[in-house]
Amino acid sequence: MIATDLSERPQATRPAARIECLVLTDFRNYAQLRLEPAPRSVVLTGANGAGKTNLLEAVSFLAPGRGLRRAHLGEVTRRGAPAMARWAVAARLDLPGGTCDIGTGLESGAAAGERRQVRIDGESARGQAGLGERLGVSWLTPAMDRLFTEAPGGRRRFFDRLVVGLMPGHGHELAAYKRALRERARLLASGGDGRWLDVVEETLAAHGVAVAAARRETLGQLQAALAEASDPFPRPSLAIVGEIEGWLDDMAAVDAEHRFAGLLRDSRLRDAESGHSIHGPHRSNLSAHHLAHDMPAGECSTGEQKALLVSIILAEARLRVARSGAPPLLLLDEVAAHLDANRRAALAEALIGLGAQAWLTGTDAELFEHLGGQATFYTVADDSVSTREYPSA
DSSP states (O other), rough: OOOOOOTTTOOOOOOOOOOEEEEEEEETEEEEEEEEOOSSSSEEOHHHHHHHHHHHHOOOOOOOSSSTOOOOOGGOTTOOOOOTOOOOOEEEEEEEEEEEEEEEOOOOTTTTOEEEOEEEETTSSSHHHHHHHOOOOOEEEEGGGGTTTTTTHHHHHHHHHHHHHHOOOOHHHHHHHHHHHHHHHHHHHTTTOHHHHHHHHHHHHHHHHHHHHHHHHHHHHHHHHHOOSSSOOOEEEEEEEEEHHHHHHSSSHHHHHHHHHHHHHHHHHHHHHTTSSSSSSOOOOEEEEEETEEEGGSSOOOOHHHHHHHHHHHHHHHHHHHSSSOOEEEEEETTTTTHHHHHHHHHHHHHHHOOOOOOEESGGGGGGGGGGEEEEEEETTTTTEEEEEOOOO
């Protein structure tokens, strides 16, 4: 059952998207937790393993998807919880258009598998799309410090999440594309009817080109936002490297769909033998180049790579402000690691300027001294959260 009793919290209207109240039930190490942060940012400090990242993960489930850890949903329920327990997260959101209550958690029942239940203002929602329509959430985690040096899949997911934040319909197109991709693989493996394969491949091509087009549009907007930034973080030059995205430089979307569908028909035998499609935007890659150093991001120091990621996240947040009037919630896990004092100060200034409610974690509160009175500081220990005084800058 999803906890949604948030009526004790007074309602208010503010210009940015914020969490007024957060309630966790059997989530990771928390049996029950109720947190009512002030409108400003939230700093969570404590020892490693205390549960700071778990709180950020809970907030990330207020957006569509599998959260910032990409966890199997059944693994999120608290260890030691009763056998029939299911994790749940509830929040009262203060949005530019008013307040909204969201509840989400692991669906009950043996047949539920890995499905998430979602309730919005007390009503069951079909799917998770409604979450993204109400609240933007962006995050950086320590695992992403290696984003530019690891396999392309992580970079694709990272960029697609940015695209969904700016174009919520991209999530629907991406999901539909993946469904069609799986259906085509199933038909190829079973020697399915060629006419039905034609239909599936036409559907796959339509969604695939829509995915590629949204990526290209977002990339252009993001590059412009990066170029206009005045903060001291390094500027990356970004590119989407993919055959479908490349076609759209020279042809209309409808022509790209026809070409993609033909390519799929011609590669059926090879795809059937390999078990996967060798063509499509599911194979595209995000490349990044450090402009000041004139070198690929993956060859930069760990600190420079972290600074490039911060630059991208801040640019995306500014784009969301320009588009919707409100910045996203920013979840910045151990963000101070690899940032020097000047960049920590610059990050604090950028967050304050955005007016975003950022949730930041670290082992030492002093790392966030530049936020000062613009953030609420908490200590996380012994599966509980308590307020503490903020350090003086």
